[in-house]
Amino acid sequence: MKLEEFTSRFNKLPGAMPIWHGIVDVAQFRSLCEQVKHDGGKLVALWGSDESASGAGYALHVALVTAAGMLCLTLPVSAERPAYPDISDLFPGAGRMQRAVVDLLGLHATGADDQRKWLRHGSWPGNAHPLRKNFDGNSVSKTETDAYPFITVSGDGVHEIPVGPVHAGTIEPGHFRFSIIGDRVLRLEERLGYKHKGIEKRFESMTLEQGAKLAGRISGDSTVAYAWAYAQAVESVTATAPPPRALALRAVLLELERIHNHLGDLGYLGNDVALSFGFSQFWILKEDVLRLNGELFGHRYLMDRVVPGGVACDLDHRDIERMLQLFDHLEQEIRILKDIYDEHAGAQDRFLTTGRVTPDLAAQLGLTGLPGRASGQAWDMRAQFPCTPYDQLEVRMATHRNGDVAARVIVRFEEVMESLRLIRLILAELPAGALRATVTAAPEHALGIGWVEGWRGEILVALHTGKNNGIHRLHPHDPSWQNWPVLEHAIIGNIVPDFPLINKSFNLSYCGVDL
Amino acid sequence: MYQIIRQILKTGIKTETPPQPDHALRVDGQQLQEKILRHIGRALAIRHVDAGSCNGCELEIHALNNAYYNIEGLGIKFVASPRHADMLLVTGPVSRHMETALKRTYDAMPEPRLVVAVGDCGCTGGIFSSANSPGGENYASCGKISNVIPVDVAIPGCPPTPVALLQGILAAVSVSTKSENT
Numbered sequence: 001m002k003l004e005e006f007t008s009r010f011n012k013l014p015g016a017m018p019i020w021h022g023i024v025d026v027a028q029f030r031s032l033c034e035q036v037k038h039d040g041g042k043l044v045a046l047w048g049s050d051e052s053a054s055g056a057g058y059a060l061h062v063a064l065v066t067a068a069g070m071l072c073l074t075l076p077v078s079a080e081r082p083a084y085p086d087i088s089d090l091f092p093g094a095g096r097m098q099r100a101v102v103d104l105l106g107l108h109a110t111g112a113d114d115q116r117k118w119l120r121h122g123s124w125p126g127n128a129h130p131l132r133k134n135f136d137g138n139s140v141s142k143t144e145t146d147a148y149p150f151i152t153v154s155g156d157g158v159h160e161i162p163v164g165p166v167h168a169g170t171i172e173p174g175h176f177r178f179s180i181i182g183d184r185v186l187r188l189e190e191r192l193g194y195k196h197k198g199i200e201k202r203f204e205s206m207t208l209e210q211g212a213k214l215a216g217r218i219s220g221d222s223t224v225a226y227a228w229a230y231a232q233a234v235e236s237v238t239a240t241a242p243p244p245r246a247l248a249l250r251a252v253l254l255e256l257e258r259i260h261n262h263l264g265d266l267g268y269l270g271n272d273v274a275l276s277f278g279f280s281q282f283w284i285l286k287e288d289v290l291r292l293n294g295e296l297f298g299h300r301y302l303m304d305r306v307v308p309g310g311v312a313c314d315l316d317h318r319d320i321e322r323m324l325q326l327f328d329h330l331e332q333e334i335r336i337l338k339d340i341y342d343e344h345a346g347a348q349d350r351f352l353t354t355g356r357v358t359p360d361l362a363a364q365l366g367l368t369g370l371p372g373r374a375s376g377q378a379w380d381m382r383a384q385f386p387c388t389p390y391d392q393l394e395v396r397m398a399t400h401r402n403g404d405v406a407a408r409v410i411v412r413f414e415e416v417m418e419s420l421r422l423i424r425l426i427l428a429e430l431p432a433g434a435l436r437a438t439v440t441a442a443p444e445h446a447l448g449i450g451w452v453e454g455w456r457g458e459i460l461v462a463l464h465t466g467k468n469n470g471i472h473r474l475h476p477h478d479p480s481w482q483n484w485p486v487l488e489h490a491i492i493g494n495i496v497p498d499f500p501l502i503n504k505s506f507n508l509s510y511c512g513v514d515l
Numbered sequence: 516m517y518q519i520i521r522q523i524l525k526t527g528i529k530t531e532t533p534p535q536p537d538h539a540l541r542v543d544g545q546q547l548q549e550k551i552l553r554h555i556g557r558a559l560a561i562r563h564v565d566a567g568s569c570n571g572c573e574l575e576i577h578a579l580n581n582a583y584y585n586i587e588g589l590g591i592k593f594v595a596s597p598r599h600a601d602m603l604l605v606t607g608p609v610s611r612h613m614e615t616a617l618k619r620t621y622d623a624m625p626e627p628r629l630v631v632a633v634g635d636c637g638c639t640g641g642i643f644s645s646a647n648s649p650g651g652e653n654y655a656s657c658g659k660i661s662n663v664i665p666v667d668v669a670i671p672g673c674p675p676t677p678v679a680l681l682q683g684i685l686a687a688v689s690v691s692t693k694s695e696n697t
């Protein structure tokens with residue numbers, strides 16, 4: 001099958017986003033993946049599911065994106081031989097996703113280079129697979145030692161620095177192993193999975209209604225993006241059309257989330273180069289936004305405000321005035337702070353050329369989202385596949401080609417400004433009307449996909465429905481899956497003390513990938 | 516430099532009056548002895564451990580450092596090593612993969628030591644725990660923090676606001692209400 005044909009040969013999923021789904025055989029699976037890669041497309045997510053209840057063994061699913069939209073492939077996998085072809089040669093980011101599928105479901109990628117475990121440490125044995133339907137999620141097995149085989153670098157003068165899982169600051173846990181010579185990093189190896197708390201299994205005990213709250217807590221800093229993606233998935237399987245006012249308000253919430261996260265990062269990036277003035281200033285602005293969120297929407301981080309069918313909040317004209325007033329202040333302050341950052345020799349000296357990912361390397365490794373845009377990967381779904389209300393806004397995508405910390409700082413500055421502009425436009429034409437449509441029960445065996453450009457990058461929620469409006473399988477996908485492996489490259493040749501700065505400039509999620 | 520100074524002067528002092536301790540957040544039966552609390556006083560070193568949160572609670576812990584709450588101005592400091600810490604501030608349900616790291620961090624602290632559990636997840640296991648598992652355990656999670664280490668104060672909320680966090684932290688270090696009143 002030719003790639004161009006997918007929009008005519010596959011089923012278009014109902015809902016807000018251009019997504020087509022098809023069931024394929026092994027040959028088609030590999031060939032379509034190759035064509036997507038060849039065509040300049042990318043892998044968004046990869047997950048598996050247990051279909052033994054309907055007598056079909058297992059299934060492996062991938063979400064790929066091309067210029068025409070998203071192509072979701074389902075490959076049936078037999079229970080007798082639970083294997084499928086490796087695609088990490090095409091999309092290096094698939095490597096860890098495939099390893100997680102082995103840990104959770106016992107499906108193997110034939111021919112993959114790296115066959116080590118990933119999400120599993122020692123909490124369940126290697127022959128048990130939590131996402132199989134016959135695995136009891138509340139069972140507790142004896143803890144084994146992890147004994148993870150790290151790759152060691154040898155040679156004269158090479159030594160290792162192990163860091164984590166508990167880090168020096170208020171950060172999520174993970175383990176980093178640096179192989180260094182002098183002060184220079186030869187190699188970094190990440191070991192994540194410390195926060196694995198069984199979120200995907202937990203979803204399977206929930207109804208579509210209950211799942212909304214959990215979806216908003218996969219990664220608390222991206223709660224709006226996840227909640228919207230979840231809502232899109234539910235709306236797709238239940239053929240629900242949220243009212244226009246709700247869609248507009250969702251975009252306001254999503255952009256507020258982008259603003260507060262970017263402001264926080266800009267502050268920390270100043271702090272990491274000994275410009276603590278930057279931290280103080282940006283965190284005042286961030287707090288101003290959080291307080292406004294709390295006042296107008298009832299939650300500082302906007303949790304549970306996007307719900308299937310619409311939103312659980314509203315704005316009146318006084319609220320809008322309050323918001324616009326704060327925006328004027330923010331814009332003025334951010335301009336001043338940008339000038340200060342731009343002209344601060346010490347800060348720029350640390351930002352420029354540090355942690356560089358060239359556009360070629362970024363394309364090869366599949367760097368995505370915000371760091372991708374700082375390395376010339378021009379993908380922003382708000383601009384390319386705009387759902388309502390973005391389709392009326394002509395979103396200006398921020399892209400740069402230097403791929404260093406400085407570029408990731410600039411992208412953040414530009415995106416904050418763009419978010420302010422977008423919210424103003426939305427509020428100027430806020431449609432009147434209802435806030436929430438009724439969501440009916442979903443049919444069994446349906447697939448719905450939500451796909452939202454969060455502040456880190458593309459958030460995907462794939463929902464397979466079960467009986468009685470329940471969840472058969474839910475895979476939430478964070479762009480950090482793709483970007484963590486690239487961070488290992490970004491640090492090569494840099495000095496160890498620059499790692500916190502480089503890491504911060506990516507600001508990837510741990511809980512979003514540990515699940 | 517001139518620009519920076521001008522901006523600092525223009526910003527002025529944002530710090531607000533801190534809240535009072537909330538003694539209701541103390542965990543029953545684990546009230547601290549007065550002399551231990553006197554010993555620590557109000558110059559407090561906190562080590563934070565994320566034992567499996569959604570990172571939402573961390574956002575509010577970060578906010579404590581902003582100019583409005585200015586936690587350092589109260590003599591409270593976040594430190595990098597548990598060996599320097601008086602208090603362990605723990606978020607999340609404790610994932611089983613973090614169980615050992617959390618215990619080791621706790622063990623590395625000098626006594627007397629305080630433990631504050633943060634958020635609905637830290638208090639009960641929260642949304643990540645199923646109703647069939649009261650302590651919040653499952654194949655990947657040990658559930659609430661007190662399942663793994665002893666907890667002195669538990670601060671609910673999803674996430675608790677910076678003010679609630681401050682009230683809880685202050686409750687842990689101030690003498691008990693009873694002895695204050697007498």
Ligand code: SF4
Binds near residue numbers: 220569570606608674
């Ligand atoms: S209490 Fe809420 S914010 Fe805190 S970790 Fe749990 S879900 Fe996240």
